[in-house]
Amino acid sequence: MLGRSAYLLAYNATLSAGWAYVLYLTLSTIANGGSLMDVWQAVELPLEIVQTAAVAEVIHAALGVVRSPVLVTSMQVASRLWILWGIVHLVPEAVTARQVAAVSIPGTGGAAIGLSLATLTSVWALSEVLRYGHFAAKEAGIQSKALLWLRYTGFIVLYPLGVSSELAMVYLASGPIRKQRLLSLSLPNRLNVAFDYYVVCWIIVLAYVPDQITGFQIDPTSVLNIGTPVRAEA
């Protein structure tokens, strides 16, 4: 019991700190007038490490260390890993070339954010700092109302912004993926099979997005509570 709690505290605290570092790198690069490519070069290694470490969450769910459903957790982690490795890491030049369509912020009289790699990494990082921070605090026995409020309220903004930034990345990457036939296999070949990664990307988007939107509307907590530690029966 104690071992598990200590492990989860260490895991969540480490990842929270790791994501905080990614957030810091993103924001400081932007503040120093860096380009989107500069942001990518700054965050690449730590981002790839902390995001890939989320695979442990699927293992936690499968082993019953945490209370999350295995399938939902796997889908969440897989979609993040796909965006990171299968999109951004694959064509960093393309996804840092520009922003995509600005999203206007309600109640600010027209202020807008363009979706870009910077919104992606900051939104991912901020939501993960809050999520892992929340779980770490829980394991440490700290019940912070402020952290809880921040996490749940932040989620309402961060989640849609995160999903739309992810889609922006796929959109930016899709051009070179199609033109250069990246990760694709053409006929004729000795296996007698063809594979078109460009088509697969859109199939994933079409299968994944409606699921994300409806899932979010029906039960935000299904997404929010991934990683919730198992509590002993009261």
Place this chain on the structure above:
Amino acid sequence: MSFKIAVSARDGRTILPKGEKYITLADKDATVADLKRGIADSRPELYTARQRLTTVAEKGKKGTVLEDGKKLAEYGLTNGDTVVFKDLGPQIAYRAVFFWEYFGPLVVYSLFFFFPYLIPEEHGFAQKAALTFWVAHYAKRIAETFLVHSFGHATMPIRNLIKNCSYYWGFAAFIAYFINHPLYTPPSTLQTVLALAAAFTCTLSNLRCHLILADLRSPGRGGYSIPRGFLFDYITCANYTAEIWSWLFFSLATQSLPALVFTLAGAGQMAVWAAGKHQRLRKLFDGKEGREKYPKRYIMFPPLF
């Protein structure tokens, strides 16, 4: 003396029309099948194959499923007692499902052969050989469905038809598309000839296995028995072994990755079924109290499984 049985859903409400509660049967020797016919007479849309009847569940337990051939009295049911009804949904005959799931691939594969991109092409030897095997294989399956197989259950839920057909028809299209593609790369003729000869041999072995299994179920040999003879002396589900090898050889003969994917998907499903059957046979023939002991055999795929 007539014999009355109440039929209710799990929530306790009667399922019979006009608020009626009881099905009246001829006498206390009435069977479960008689009761089901009574229910179907009363509500024709609930034909007997759709019905599942159980005894009323005691607290914390499940009710016992009533088997058609048995008498109601064997379950301790007496005049005025209640049985619980469950609607299994629309049913379709096993044979019909088998026919459609095998007939589809015949048609789908042939369409891809005869109309690649709607422009008939010259076909290479491997492509013609592949079509021959494919058609022969599914024709064999259809013939077996009507002439060899007997089915433990007469029907299954109708949604299985859609599920099974999607699987077989979808894989047929996937495999046929790439094998009949104008840019298909054939292996050497020697590879095709040898591998396809092996594939046909395995298909015939599979047929022999099915005939042995059908013989076990022939009338007058009631109950379970241990399959024996031919490959069954070494493998519990030798029919699956032959089936898997025939598709492995087909994949090799055509050098087709989609065909290999189909082989592995099928093998995975068959492994689950085979493990279940092996367990059942081992439990049934445990060697105790005069029962036979199930011999030591591979489950499906020597020397691995």
